[in-house]
Structures are given as structure tokens and as C-alpha cells.
Amino acid sequence: MQQLIDRIRKDGVLKPGNVLKVDSFLNHQMDIELINEIGKEFKHRFADLDITKIVTVEASGIGIACIAAQYFHVPVVFAKKAQSVNIDGEVYSTQIQSYTHKRIYDVMISKKFIGPKDKVLIIDDFLANGCALVGLIELVSCAGASVEGIGIVVEKGFQTGGEVIREMGMRLESLAIVERMDVETGEIFFRGE
Amino acid sequence: MQQLIDRIRKDGVLKPGNVLKVDSFLNHQMDIELINEIGKEFKHRFADLDITKIVTVEASGIGIACIAAQYFHVPVVFAKKAQSVNIDGEVYSTQIQSYTHKRIYDVMISKKFIGPKDKVLIIDDFLANGCALVGLIELVSCAGASVEGIGIVVEKGFQTGGEVIREMGMRLESLAIVERMDVETGEIFFRGE
Numbered sequence: 009m010q011q012l013i014d015r016i017r018k019d020g021v022l023k024p025g026n027v028l029k030v031d032s033f034l035n036h037q038m039d040i041e042l043i044n045e046i047g048k049e050f051k052h053r054f055a056d057l058d059i060t061k062i063v064t065v066e067a068s069g070i071g072i073a074c075i076a077a078q079y080f081h082v083p084v085v086f087a088k089k090a091q092s093v094n095i096d097g098e099v100y101s102t103q104i105q106s107y108t109h110k111r112i113y114d115v116m117i118s119k120k121f122i123g124p125k126d127k128v129l130i131i132d133d134f135l136a137n138g139c140a141l142v143g144l145i146e147l148v149s150c151a152g153a154s155v156e157g158i159g160i161v162v163e164k165g166f167q168t169g170g171e172v173i174r175e176m177g178m179r180l181e182s183l184a185i186v187e188r189m190d191v192e193t194g195e196i197f198f199r200g201e
Numbered sequence: 202m203q204q205l206i207d208r209i210r211k212d213g214v215l216k217p218g219n220v221l222k223v224d225s226f227l228n229h230q231m232d233i234e235l236i237n238e239i240g241k242e243f244k245h246r247f248a249d250l251d252i253t254k255i256v257t258v259e260a261s262g263i264g265i266a267c268i269a270a271q272y273f274h275v276p277v278v279f280a281k282k283a284q285s286v287n288i289d290g291e292v293y294s295t296q297i298q299s300y301t302h303k304r305i306y307d308v309m310i311s312k313k314f315i316g317p318k319d320k321v322l323i324i325d326d327f328l329a330n331g332c333a334l335v336g337l338i339e340l341v342s343c344a345g346a347s348v349e350g351i352g353i354v355v356e357k358g359f360q361t362g363g364e365v366i367r368e369m370g371m372r373l374e375s376l377a378i379v380e381r382m383d384v385e386t387g388e389i390f391f392r393g394e
Contacts, residue, residue: 084233
């Protein structure tokens, strides 16, 4: 998605340790006009699918999933990261290791909101090592629902997540795939360019 | 907002301890059509304000804030709950006690994304004891920005948060204010009815 690639090049910030910060428009401050275009692009790429629910995980996936859901006319269910007194009843749960936060989270979805009839589109902001995504796929599969597609805004193509997910046979669409970043020069190279 | 009140009455679930669960349409599974109407209603109620940014706190406020932001044509900034390696540089931070999670969170906003020129609309899903909201007001004020308005989806009118915030002189609009709930009969009474 050229508009997204241009924006990452303009406002993305590289840090040592292969960190790409897009917090000025995607996951701390959110440029809603851009995210609307991202939502339309997901609809365009998955137009052939009959989706019943969009699933994401808190926190930074939620806004993108909600904006995109307007084009699919389906509800969003977001996996929660901590046990809350407001989640009772039975849940599907798994553990996700966060590369960004250097810790392990329990994530869960109430069994009330996902079931065998659901055809799910998973949406998230970032794909790096794939831990969060594998966890979400596990939650959806535990519910007996099918993962029809996965929409990612930014994939770090030099980490293993994308390969792992594609080898699982998943239909994965990443709107921008970073192949290589040069923290010295600030250059970012995208797949397909 | 009658559509919201009707929905809370239809799908809200009461639990002992004055817990009102709206997780089937607002803060775990999200009915995007309803949240779109909520976004429009916020725009209607704050139509006279010249807003530059919508501020919320992760996680359940984010989707509502993003959908609403489409009607205000401004970015969303969401306060983050945990220090991340992806937030560097200076931040405004405070602590929020969560009634729901029975713990204290550090929340923070990067100084890059809020400043003295900003006219802020704060949006959140729930207002009960007001701790989260007071924390958000503090973050915005520390940045030298002004809180022009506060939009809440569900206020628990029998808890002290709404009174505290109104006594601060804040312009607070809650789309549904629960006056009383009867866990025995399942009845919910709203202010103004």
C-alpha cells in the first residue's frame, strides 16, 4: 500500500535493535484518515471472503480493527490481556510473549463471543516474530472458528513471523513489508520495491 | 441517547457488587454500527467545540475514540498503561487505580503528541469512581493543553466520578447515566427517565 509505505518513510523512526517506531500515526497517536484508508485496503484485499467477525488483541490493534470493521459490517472482538473481574464465565486463553514489552501476557476471549460458525479475519498493527498472531490463531481455533484471513499493517520481513504464519497455510496480507532498515542512514527498504 | 439505553437494557448484564457488564456490544465484543451512532452523538453534543485531538486510555476506550474521531477529523492519542521499549523520550505520566482490575496502573502519553496548543476531547467507555478520568485530565493539563470536553458512553450515576468531574468545572456528556440497578430483578434505571 503505497500511501502507507510513503508515510512510514516520512514519519517512521529507526532505533538501534531493529526498532521501527510508527507511534506518531499508528500506535500511540493515530492518524484516523490514514487508518480509514488502511481499513478500505483490507476490505479490498479480502473482498472475496465472507467474514462474520474481526478479532484483534489489545491495545494497538483495536482502533485499526474497529475502523476496518465498518467496511466489513461485522463486530470486533478483542482479546484481553489480563484477567478482569468483568470477564467471568468460560474463556479461551493462551500466553503471548511480547517482544516489545519483554514479558509474557495471558490473553483471553470469552467463549460467548466466538464459536464454530464464525469466519474470522484477524487484524493487528505489527507482525515481527509472530507470537501475538500465533496466540490469536490458537484462540480462534480453540473456539472451532476458522481463520479466513489475517490483515497486518506493518510486517517486519526480516523477522520470522511472516514465514511462520504463511507456512501454516494462512492467507496473510501485510500492507507494508519492511525488508531491511539502516539505522545509520535512516533508510527503510520495502518488499516489492 | 435512547438507542444506547435500549441496548443496555436489552443486553447489559447485572452482577452482584454493582457490576454492569456490557461486554457483548461495548468493551469486549464491539457492535460497530452502535459505536458509529455513539460517535455521531458525541459530534452532535460537542459540535460547538473546536477540537484538535481526542485523548483516551487503553484499552476499551480506543475503538470508541477512533470511530468518533472520524466525525471530528482529528487524530486520537491513547494513553498507554505500561512502559514500553517503544516509548522513549519524555512522557507525561500519572497513576490510575482501576476499580475493575483492582490494581494501580502507570499511564503515560509521549510529550511529542500533546502540547499547549491542543484543545482536547477526552473519550472513554465507562465512568464510575472517576480515577481513570482524573488521571487523563491530569496528563492533558500537564501538557499545557485544555480539556474542552469529556464524552463518556456509560456513567454509573450512583458512584462519585460524575460529581467529582462536574465539580471540577468540566463539560461532561455521558450518553447513558445509570441511576440504580437491581441485581435481583435485573432492572436498570437511567437518569432522566
